Amino acid sequence: MVDENIEKVSIPSLRRLPLYYHYMKILKKRKVDYVSSTKIAEKMNLTPIQVRKDLSITGVKGRARVGFNIKDALEKIEEFMGWKDKKDGILVGCGDLGSALLGYNNFKNYGFEIVAGFDVDEKITGTEIHGKRIFPIDRMENLCKRLHIKVGIICVPSKSAQKVAERMIDSGIEAIWNFAPAALEIPNDIALHQEDMAASLTILFKKHRKNR
């Protein structure tokens, strides 16, 4: 049942669920116990039907006239999103953005931890950034295989991104989160999520233009 749903969930739903989650977290802190789809929808300019549909994939059940139990809903969202499964990852490219991600404390709330950083710059290899050790890139394969690490984050300049991706794949990485503005060419069985500042900026600008 749950496994069937995993296949069926749409990307837009996966983007909305965290918003409901953040909002319900705040309500929980305010000691609120229940919230209706109407209330949630109002806050984020969506329809109540959409909120109910999204929440229903997580398996949470609401109560007519009352709404959703916030504690339950938070639990179910965490479970469905896979935030309860612990996952380790490594990060390559410890420049400004890479360093920021190494220190991003919120990852642990989503079951994710970056266990090490890699870089080519000998000035930073051997040091620690935000408590994470930084290794030369030659050590990646050994470390990833030894610790069975499957998630890799790319924060290198675009022109090195493809090479780093290939090296990650050789190291046994199965899921790549790419922050470099580069179209990676990788096999079909490797999961790729592209974080694209260009796309984000453009979506923001287009929405802005539409409003005027």
Next chain:
Amino acid sequence: MVDENIEKVSIPSLRRLPLYYHYMKILKKRKVDYVSSTKIAEKMNLTPIQVRKDLSITGVKGRARVGFNIKDALEKIEEFMGWKDKKDGILVGCGDLGSALLGYNNFKNYGFEIVAGFDVDEKITGTEIHGKRIFPIDRMENLCKRLHIKVGIICVPSKSAQKVAERMIDSGIEAIWNFAPAALEIPNDIALHQEDMAASLTILFKKHRKNR
């Protein structure tokens, strides 16, 4: 014609266009002049039809049997995406992530520039980060109004995000790029783009799980 299309373009298309762009940039560097939709589609596991449909919204015309002129296509994408229009923005919350964004050089390729940072921490106000001056948050309204700044980036902790958003709106900001994991409640006429690490991570994990 162009203005009609602006309304019609889908978010998924806006996310794909930068990928074609990055890829064509590389080809251009390699002195390649033309590329077919088939070739592009192959590289990113899409269909050629989808690539042609996406490209057609930008107004670029291909040539049968030859494909798309890369120089033309890059030009048209830049134009359509609004990367040629110069836009200034400010950033609030100069912690790790905020600092990284202040130093993110790629923004200028998309016509965007962060002109100043704001923070509550007196240890950093008055200093510069990556060449950008950091001001106390009280100065935001005056500066934004004076320089007609319409774009604001939020990099503060979640619990302050709502307050910062409201302050931005008071300062005349019309488009908010929110990196805090918080569901902002803002008027309908303010553009909002939520950058959600939780959503990104989850999409990556789900793709990964599906592959196995």
Next chain:
DNA sequence: TAGATTGTTAATCGATTAACAATC
């Protein structure tokens, strides 16, 4: 009870894919 809210089934809307004539 009355009425607000859920959850599900059906209808609509929009994006992707297929088909194919036009073109180089």
Next chain:
DNA sequence: TAGATTGTTAATCGATTAACAATC
């Protein structure tokens, strides 16, 4: 010329929205 590729129109697919019975 033959055949690869574009661009457009039509068909399909999937996500959103509407309708409404069930429920508390």
